[in-house]
Amino acid sequence: MTRFLTASTPQEMRSFGESLGKRCGSGDVIILIGELGGGKTTLVQGIAQGVGIMDRITSPTFVIARVHEHPAGGPSLVHVDAYRLADSSELDDLDLPVESSVTVIEWGEGIADHLTEERLEISIIAVDDTDARQLRMTGTDRWTTDMAEIADVLA
Secondary structure, eight states: OEEEEEEOSHHHHHHHHHHHHTTOOTTOEEEEEEOTTSSHHHHHHHHHHHHTOOSOOOOOTTTSEEEEOOTTSSOEEEEEEGGGOOSHHHHHHTOOOGGGEEEEEETOTTTSGGGOSSEEEEEEEEOTTSSOEEEEEEEOHHHHHHHHHHHTTTO
16 A cells, blocks of 8 residues: 655654654564655654654664664664665674564665565655655555554644
8 A cells, every 4th residue: 555645844754753653563664765865864763752762863874773772671773774785685684683673774675675574665755945755655454554544643
């Protein structure tokens, strides 16, 4: 199922991410697709807040992956920037705790698809020269109901 939404501001992007994060649990994989400066990390900041992660979230561009531990024992947030990875084997070499964490992979299209059949892909597209972003969410069965509820945040 595919659903389209628009986030008009970075704050709306974070709010959308927070709503999404509240529905995430261990083993969930979210793949983010978009241009540089498109709002992927802003979305991850919201997801982290929804999951309950209190760390400052920054792009893991140069370290490739960061694991943010949950302060109360909930699932960790694994934040990956796969831009510099050549293929899925390099992602596997990172030995990330995917099954016990919420894993969000920027630039993960074609590299992280093998991690799980039950994943959510979000393409972020800039709207003209504004802060607005169009979000195209494509999810498997597990995400079908959640996508409709999450969409209400931006409605």
